[in-house]
Every structure is written in structure tokens, then in C-alpha cells.
Amino acid sequence: MKFISTRDNSITIDSQEVIFNCINDDIYVPLNLDNLYDIDVLRDMTYNELAIYILKHFLTDIDEDSISSIVNNAYDGDEPNVFLRKTNDRCYVELFNNKSLSYRDLSLSIISKFIDINLNNNEDVKNLYLFTASTDISVSTIENFKKMNTKVFVFYPNNISDIEKSKLLSTLSDNICAIGVDGDFYECKKLVDSLINDSDIKNLIAQKESVISTCNSLNIIRVLTQVIYYFYSYVTMVKYGEIEAGKRINVSIPTENFGNIMACFYAKRMGLPINKIICATKTPLSFKKFLDTGEFVYDEVFGEESTSFERLVLANIERLLHHLINDHERIREIFTDFRENNKFTLYPEELEKLSCIETYSLTSDEVSQKILRLFLECQYPLSPQTATASLAYDKYVIDSYDYTPSIIMATTSPYSSTDKLLKSFGYNEDLDINMALEKLNSFIKSPIPDNLQNIKKIDTKTFSSTEIKDIVYKKIQEMN
DSSP, X not given: OEEEESSOTTOEEEHHHHTTSSSSSOOEEESOOOOOOOXXXXXXXXXXXXXXXXXXXXXXXSOHHHHHHHHHTTTTTSOOEEEEEEETTEEEEEEEESTTSBTHHHHHHHHHHHHHHHHHHOTTOSOEEEEEEGGGXXXXXXXXXXXXXXXXXXXXXXXXXXXXXHHHHTTOBTTEEEEEESSOHHHXXXXXXXXXXXXXXXXXXXXXXXXXXXXXXXXXXXXHHHHHHHHHHHHHHHHTTSSOTTOOEEEEEEOSSSHXXXXXXXXXXXXXXXXXEEEEEETTOOOHHHHHHSEEEHHHHHOSSOOTTHHHHHHHHHHHHHHHHOOHXXXXXXXXXXXXXXXXXXXXXHHHTTTTEEEEEEOHHHHHHHHHHHHHHHOOOOOHHHHHHHHHHHHHHHHHOOOOOEEXXXXXXXXXXXXXXXXXXXXXXOOOHHHHHHHHHHHHOOOOOGGGTTOOOOOOOEEOXXXXXXXXXXXXXXXX
């Protein structure tokens, strides 16, 4: 299948080219979104079988044996652990039962293998330089990249938790470089955007007959690999009798950059019986006015300060509008208006097509209260990200009286946010990493993941964005 630019349908590339073209100005989407929902075909498929079934539809320039090899080797030769947990009136789809304690592992483990095949098949590219914020990559994926002709720069914030830092820094090798940033996660994402568009760095990498890429949702392959777990979630609900085949469901998803929302939209377009997609964000990010009125105003969506993930959000909004409006000239007009005026407005008939998405923006205090309340009711611990989605669903039901069977995408493990959960439970004492893990374990009674056992705190230095450009440039010079 070809992938086309949202703004010019004469620009088409195949899937193997996408990985090398995800940082330019063109935003790519699949040429077709065919109906792949057939419960008689899907019902007995494992996660890996579903992945192969879906990906072979899009990656038509790669033979099916290679796609099978990519998927079957993505998770250490095994099936990923994706579980359905029922509590009260909803099901949670646990996407975090892996080494990284995060949903990212499910898509990025496939992408790393996909990149490896692309590099082996492309004689013109010696190496791929991957720039990413620590929130956009997984520990297992970094492990995969150690064995490839890929140089990875991972940027992490000064306020990263001790657990996340220890997990990340334990994975380093000669071709994996992690650099601390003076700032938060948003500053890291902004830095990535700056570096991949820096002319000095781009020229240096070009001289090495190499290319730059990223593994966030600017890369359309990242979005397509996320489609898999929506299909798997639905099939699992049918298999265990939570819904009848063909019955529609609502899906509530925590998101920052709209990538997971885009993947769910694709699943819906590909025939999966989805009623409402509920977009759950934490303030200041808010899509409410946009989805209510069709007016996308920069300051009202992103808050008063520029945020690092605005490009990712805009890329996925552009993809969404491309599929809904289906008019390249109109898409160009919309985003030209945005570049000139920091806003754009949809026509009423265009806004109507967005009615499948609802959005709620929650505060940290609301999320913390939700974590405590659900644990007291059901003894089921939620990470802050998952609690955001669950609370958004609460608010949607109150507003709509819609009791359609629903799933909440549980994207991260409670143990990935140990300090925040302890504070939600009213425990505010400062503890070292292992004591904090043990204390949380005493509350939630869920086993501490193996890769967090006896973890050590690592103190590191952080750098300003200006310093980091020089560090990265010199590091690239040194790399073979």
C-alpha cells in the first residue's frame, strides 16, 4: 500500500520509505482504510496473529514471511501480555505488562524490527539516527536497537522519577546515548523537534550517508501498530462474553499528542464496532472548544505556554481531518490559516464529522482523587494516565447517559508512578526507590515487576538545550 501526503495526493511513498521520511513537512496517511473486521476470522487469533493480519494490509511492499518474522520476534519470541480486567461498569485493557511497564512496548517492539529490515534492504543508508524523548520510547525497544545499525539519542527531564531514570540508564551501550535535560518532558519533546530540524546536525548525518528519524506518532507506522491492540481488545471482550459480536463499544484513552486517538479512529474506520472515542487529557491541554465549536485556537488548546508536543498534536489532527474531509486543497487551506493566524475554523458540516470523539481535560487533583476512590471501591490500582481516562469516562456518562459497554485503555503500570500513587493514598514521606516500591506493594498487593527488584538510584547531570546541541553534534562525529 502507498502512503500519501495529506496536502498533496501526488506525493506517495511506500511503507519502507515512511521510516526515512517522517520528519519532513509532509504528513503521511494510508491510501486506503479497508474494512478488516470479520469476527469469524478474528475470534480465535492471538495478539501476534492479529498484528500480522493487520500489518500485512498496510506493509504490502514487505513479504508476509518478513512481517511474520518482525511480529513473532518483537516480544522475545513470545506473545505480549495484554489482559482485560473487569471492575464495576467497565473493562480496563492492561497494555503495560511488559519490561517497560508501558503501552509503548507493544508498538515500538514491532517498529524496531521494522527499522532493522528497512536498513538491511536499503543500500543507500548506512545508519539511522533516532532522536526521541524518554516518554516516546520503551526500555525493551532500546534493547532491540543495541543490535542494529541505529544510533539512538534519548532525552530525559530533570524531574524524571528515580524508577524511570534507573530503567533507562541501565540500557545504554555504544550506540545508545541518554542525555538529561534542564526542564520537563515537554522541554525534551521540544528539544527533539529542534534537533531533528537543525541544519548542522542534518548535514553532518547526511555526510555519514545516514538519515534521521523518530519513533513518535509523526511516524505513521507507530500509529498503525497501535491499531492492533484496539482490535485485540474488542476480540477479547467478545471471547469472554463481555459483549456480543458486532455490538458497539466506547473507548476512553489517555493522550497527550493525539496519536492513540488517531489509532483508535483508524480502527473504527477499519470496521471495528466503536461508538464513541473519549479523549482524556490533563490540563492545560484541551480539545474541548475545538470539538464543540470547530474553532482550533492555539492558546486555548495548548495553554498559554508553547508546548513541545504541538507538532505531534497538529500532525494527528491533520491526519484526522484529512480522512474526514477528504479534500487536499481544504487541508492546505486550514493549516495555512493556522500558520498565519494561530487558529483555524471548520465549517459546520466538517465539525459534524468529528462527533464520534468526545474530550475531557482533567486536573492532577481530580486524577489523584480518582486513583484513591477506585482503589477503595475495588482494590484496583490505576496509574495517573489510566485514571485520567477512567475519570473522563465518568464525566462522559454523566453528560450523555450513554451506558454502551466501554473499555479504558490502561496504558501504564501503577509501579511506573510509585510516588504519585503513594501521595494519592495519603502517604507523603520521602522514601528511597526500593522502600517506595515496597510501600506501594503493601497497599496494592500486586507483585513488584522483576525489572524493578533491587533497583538503584542513579545521579546524573542535566544540560541546557544549547549545551545539548553541542554534545549531540560531537557525539555524532565520534560515532562510526
